[in-house]
Amino acid sequence: MKNNKKLIIILLLLTLTLTGCTKQLKGADGKNVENKETGQVLPSNIVCAPTDEDNLKIYRDTKKDLEEKYAKDLEKGDISKKEYNKKIDSLVDVDKIVKCKDFNITSGGYEGLWTNIFIKPLSWIIIKIGVLVNNYGLAIIITTLLIRLIMYPLTLKTAKQSENMKKAQPELSKLEKKYANKTDQESMMKKSNEMMAIYKKHDINPMSGCLFSLIQIPLFFAFYESLSRIPALFEGDLIFKLGMSPIKGIGTGNWLYLILPVLVALTTFFSFKLNSGASMSKEQESQMKMMTYMMMIMIVFMSFSMSTSIIYYWITNSTFTIVQNLIVKRSK
Numbered sequence: 001m002k003n004n005k006k007l008i009i010i011l012l013l014l015t016l017t018l019t020g021c022t023k024q025l026k027g028a029d030g031k032n033v034e035n036k037e038t039g040q041v042l043p044s045n046i047v048c049a050p051t052d053e054d055n056l057k058i059y060r061d062t063k064k065d066l067e068e069k070y071a072k073d074l075e076k077g078d079i080s081k082k083e084y085n086k087k088i089d090s091l092v093d094v095d096k097i098v099k100c101k102d103f104n105i106t107s108g109g110y111e112g113l114w115t116n117i118f119i120k121p122l123s124w125i126i127i128k129i130g131v132l133v134n135n136y137g138l139a140i141i142i143t144t145l146l147i148r149l150i151m152y153p154l155t156l157k158t159a160k161q162s163e164n165m166k167k168a169q170p171e172l173s174k175l176e177k178k179y180a181n182k183t184d185q186e187s188m189m190k191k192s193n194e195m196m197a198i199y200k201k202h203d204i205n206p207m208s209g210c211l212f213s214l215i216q217i218p219l220f221f222a223f224y225e226s227l228s229r230i231p232a233l234f235e236g237d238l239i240f241k242l243g244m245s246p247i248k249g250i251g252t253g254n255w256l257y258l259i260l261p262v263l264v265a266l267t268t269f270f271s272f273k274l275n276s277g278a279s280m281s282k283e284q285e286s287q288m289k290m291m292t293y294m295m296m297i298m299i300v301f302m303s304f305s306m307s308t309s310i311i312y313y314w315i316t317n318s319t320f321t322i323v324q325n326l327i328v329k330r331s332k
Contacts, residue, residue, distance in 0.1 A: 022228045025092065028065040033058060038241055039248035040234050040307060044092050047108065047123050048100035050231035059094040066091055100232040103127055118222040123230050130232065137238020140227065140309055144316040147219070152324075164204050171198050227309045242309040260311045264303040267318035269296055271325075 025033040025044040032041045035055060042058065050056050067088065074084040098107045105120045122143070130139035175198065179191040198204075227233055234243035240257060241249070249257030272292045303311055 022225050025059070025062060027062055028069040033062055035234060035243060038234065038243040038307075039245060039251075040243040042234070043229050045111075045229060046092065046094075046097065046231050047120060047226075047229045048103040048127070048231065049094045049097040050235065051100060052231075052235040055231060055234060056094055059092055063091050063093060100127055100230065101131055118218070119225050119229065122222055122226040126226060127230060127232065130236070135238055136230075136233050136236035137242055137309070137312060140233075140242075140312045141316045144223075144313050145320065148317065148320045168198050168201075168204060223313050224310060227307070227313065233307075233309050238308075238312070240308045242312075243307055245305050245307055246311075247304040260308065260315075261300050261303045263315050264311060264318075265296065265300045267315050267322065268299050271318040271321045272296070 023044045025042040027033050034041050035058065037054070042055070050059065070079070070084055070087050073079045074081065079087070103124060105116075105124050107120070110116060111120075125146075126136070126139050126143050129142050130136040133139060133142070172195070175191065175194055179188075182188075182191075236242045240260065244257070246257040246260045269292075272295070303314070306314075
């Protein structure tokens with residue numbers, strides 16, 4: 001139990017302190033630079049160079065514009081020579097960055113724990129699989145499945161815990177009624193002991209139920225950043241353009257992009273539904289349903305502005321969870 005608590009604290013600290021590393025490319029006017037075709041906001045801290053000539057031109061033109069701006073600022077005295085050199089050194093030079101097909105985990109040197117431990121290895125896997133299958137959309141799906149298969153023993157245990165909690169719910173409800181109006185220390189101790197006995201009877205570890213949920217948080221951010229920082233993904237497609245969001249696709253007249261938020265809604269809904277009601281009373285279940293619907297609305301709303309590459313990850317991950325939970329339910 002103590003070890004689980006420590007692990008949860010470490011994961012929370014990682015999530016709170018190490019995410020948000022993707023930096024957006026800013027033009028000389030201070031605005032975000034976008035790919036005009038897909039509407040993708042281009043990152044400045046890409047892990048490898050774009051292969052598409054249009055994207056290469058965007059990065060080169062942005063660099064040239066910023067160099068001219070900083071030169072004028074230096075001439076006017078708005079910035080010092082030291083500040084000028086620092087700004088010039090920070091500019092993205094796509095002609096000096098390794099090509100995506102040649103990218104490896106050590107490319108670019110040390111860029112911090114989050115980038116070197118999570119982003120670069122995950123980016124390398126996605127790129128290598130993409131080159132192997134000749135499609136980065138498939139690479140996202142395959143990488144997601146590989147990670148879920150590696151974590152399957154842990155996720156399977158979590159799913160079984162959820163089913164065990166459902167079996168224990170009648171006894172837990174009786175226990176709550178038994179001690180409903182008792183708040184003295186002795187009664188609380190007895191209630192705690194009886195609850196632990198019920199958990200032991202049904203082979204339940206209270207901490208393991210939320211463990212995988214916490215692990216998913218840094219994994220999601222790592223995937224999000226990796227997919228945002230690999231230029232090859234902006235340029236690929238799998239039915240839909242990987243760099244284009246549904247709202248942008250619909251805006252261009254391609255209403256098929258509406259399928260993506262629908263799939264996000266369906267897979268998220270069934271994923272939540274199969275995980276719900278594990279250890280809740282009717283009142284709690286009613287509140288949980290309301291929270292689930294609110295989260296559903298929020299996720300679907302956000303999916304309209306997500307790139308297709310992120311949506312493919314989300315759908316694949318949710319579908320794996322659905323299939324796994326159905327298998328556990330049948331086995332129980």
